[in-house]
Amino acid sequence: MTIRVLVNGAKGRMGSEAVKAVEADPELTLAGAADQGDDLPRAIAQAQAQVVVDFTTPQAAFPNAQAIVLAGARPVIGTTGFSEAEIARLEAMTAERGLGGVIAPNFAIGAVLMMRFAAEAARHLPHVEIIEIHHDHKADAPSGTAVKTAQLISQARGRAPAPKVNETELNPGARGTKDTGVPIHSVRLPGHVAHQMVVFGGTGESLTLRHDTIHRECFMPGVVLACKKVMTLDRLVYGLERLLF
Ligand code: NAP
Numbered sequence: 001m002t003i004r005v006l007v008n009g010a011k012g013r014m015g016s017e018a019v020k021a022v023e024a025d026p027e028l029t030l031a032g033a034a035d036q037g038d039d040l041p042r043a044i045a046q047a048q049a050q051v052v053v054d055f056t057t058p059q060a061a062f063p064n065a066q067a068i069v070l071a072g073a074r075p076v077i078g079t080t081g082f083s084e085a086e087i088a089r090l091e092a093m094t095a096e097r098g099l100g101g102v103i104a105p106n107f108a109i110g111a112v113l114m115m116r117f118a119a120e121a122a123r124h125l126p127h128v129e130i131i132e133i134h135h136d137h138k139a140d141a142p143s144g145t146a147v148k149t150a151q152l153i154s155q156a157r158g159r160a161p162a163p164k165v166n167e168t169e170l171n172p173g174a175r176g177t178k179d180t181g182v183p184i185h186s187v188r189l190p191g192h193v194a195h196q197m198v199v200f201g202g203t204g205e206s207l208t209l210r211h212d213t214i215h216r217e218c219f220m221p222g223v224v225l226a227c228k229k230v231m232t233l234d235r236l237v238y239g240l241e242r243l244l245f
Helices: 013-024 040-047 058-070 084-097 109-122 144-157 216-232
Strands: 003-008 028-034 051-054 074-077 101-103 127-134 184-188 194-201 206-213 236-238
Touching (some): 003 013, 003 040, 051 058, 051 216, 058 084, 084 236, 101 216, 109 127, 109 194, 127 144
Parallel strands (some): 003 028, 003 051, 051 074
């Protein structure tokens, strides 16, 4: 028996990759594809979908997730922009029904590993800064992945090391954004996709962790994994790391 998957946002950049990934996996069946203007509950019923992958827009993601759960299917959501309250509501809705669900703001397995390794390294090498590089169509900075990495580093290392000198930024922002205590430097350039370096400095040594997203395909092993693991869950989980570790 294969798992019946419907992809919502199927005509988009991520959704069209998800369609190909589901079709290519022998344990999954592409039961349906929906996009802007389609009646999602009806599409789920017609497809008899057990899992719905959603890559749409931040505005549509929460209503879509509610519709998926109310239709009795399991959401696997990559669309970004959920508030904590919305995630809590979806956790409650899925737990009431005993339905699995996954929301992952980053489905790239390598990016999740980079964050985990960065947190581990920060326990031993607390001097650390982040450089993230994205294509020049990305409007927001810093990236969500960089912020999440900085938060994990902060939690893992505790107090930030005291600076050796009193720094003066001759141009504001020259030392990056430091909301979490870990400076983040954002680069936006054509010719790049999505890249992050976490640079540690120690006594006479340095360590750099680097993750490169070369193509949107990189998110698909995580999406396929989530489509399978979600069948074994009895409530919604947030973050691909919850399925990996
Ligand atoms: P995109 O190319 O614009 O695709 C979105 C698709 O969803 C479009 O076909 C759009 O149709 C459709 N759509 C919009 N509203 C809809 C609705 N209410 N119901 C059904 N379909 C709807 O965007 P994308 O690059 O694929 O990105 C989609 C989302 O994934 C974004 O939130 C992005 O940040 C996120 N993302 C997540 C990951 C991850 O690893 N989790 C990775 C990359 C991107 P129209 O064009 O007609 O509006």
